[in-house]
Amino acid sequence: MANHTGWSDFILMGLFRRSKHPALLCVVVFVVFLMALSGNAVLILLIHCDTHLHTPMYFFISQLSLMDMVYISVTVPxxxxxxxxxxxxxSAPECGMQMFLYVTLVGSEFFLLAAMAYDRYVAICHPLRYPVLMTHRACLFxxxxCWLLGSVDGFMLTPITMTYPFCGSREIHHFFCEVPAITVLSCSDTSLYESLMYLCCVLMLLIPVVIISSSYxxxxxxxxxxxxAEGRKxxxxxxxxHLTVVILFYGAAIYTYMLPSSFHTPEKDMMVSVFYTILxxxxxxxxxxxxxxxxxxxLKKMLTVRIVL
Structure with missing residues (x-):
């Protein structure tokens, strides 16, 4: 019966098993992890402390940094x-929690990038109405x-994925509990669920993409x-x-969640996940x-003040 329940442990095959130098790779990932945490933390601190950065654009950037900090902390540690x-x-509960947080943060970041594009549209196309349209209350809303829509995605995909029976191998060919990596382990027919998940992901990607494309x-x-010429520059x-971040994030997400299974291999999926989860x-x-x-x-102002003190 234990083999047919969703509550026995999974085995994460991980990123380091495929490396010829796992200790070196572990150190590199740890350094990158610290760089991500410190870089985003410094950016949030600067935006919070400097009054010149108390604008809607930087408010959304601080939210993006917060998501990135939680995002990388869900998988790498x-x-x-x-x-x-x-x-x-x-364990299955730990796997489900990791999956929920990961899916929630990915979905939230999709919509946050769309909100940032809308903010740039209002700032450039309607500069006189910008203070009225992008108030602090509107930014908080x-x-x-974005956080709410991301959590809806997490609450929808995680319970369904984790309630499938896993009666065969419980080896996850990944370094964290990603939905496609867990779904392939199920011994039941998941074709309908995969179709629904594909439709859900298309909508989660399509709506923000339409907003971003229209805005730009x-x-x-x-x-x-x-x-x-100065205004154009x-x-x-x-x-x-913002466009650079959108291309990096959406490109990896489209590969993971929208391309047919024939394009996927465990090695490719893991490398793409390393890109948008860690890098x-x-x-x-x-x-x-x-x-x-x-x-x-x-940053220079803060460093100058600290040197003087």
Whole structure:
């Protein structure tokens, strides 16, 4: 009976088993993890402390950094701890919780990137109405909506995935409990669920993509009509960072959740997951800080104050 229940332990095959130098890879992942946490924490601190950064755009960037910090903390510490302790098991409740948090954060980030695109649209296309449309209350409403929609995705996919019977191998060919990696272990027919999950993911991706595409189409039309070269340069600089993050995050998500199974192999899936689970949280604060004069100015000001003190 234990083999037919959803409550015995799973075995995470992990990222390090496929490496010829697992200790070195473990150190590299740990360093990247610390860089992601420190980079996003510094960005949140700068936005909170510097009054010049108390704008809707930076409010959404701080929310993105918060998501990235929780996002990478859901998967990487467990993976590193398993490698150090020599344990690769995860219980079904722990697996379900990891899956729920992961799916929730991914879904939330989808919609947050759409909200950030809308914010840029209002700022560039309707600058005079911007203070009225993007009030602090409106920003809180949009951010709360992103978290809520992400949690709906988590509450919908996690219980269904974890209630399937697992009567065969319980080896997860992944370094965390991702929905597709768990679904393939079920001994029952999951074709209907996979179709529903595909439809759900298409909607979760399509709605934000439509918002982002529409926003940037209108932004491009507005920039084209600008007479000032300086205004065009500033508008492009403001949008380029966000577009870079969108391309990185959505490209990996489309591969994972929308391409047919014939395109997938455990090795490819794991590498793509490493990219958007571990590398993206490191890249985001770099993209939004190194290419942003306001953030770099706030950082220099903070460092100057600390040196003086």
């Amino acid at each position: 467990k993976m590193l701890l398993d490698q150090v302790m020599g344990v690769n098991q995860i 949009l951010a709360s909506g 189409l209108l932004i491009l039309l507005t920039i084209h009509r600008m007479n000032s 500033k508008a492009f600089a403001t949008c380029s960072s 993206t949280p490191v890249l985001n604060p770099l993209i939004y800080s190194l290419r942003n004069k306001d953030v770099m100015g706030a």
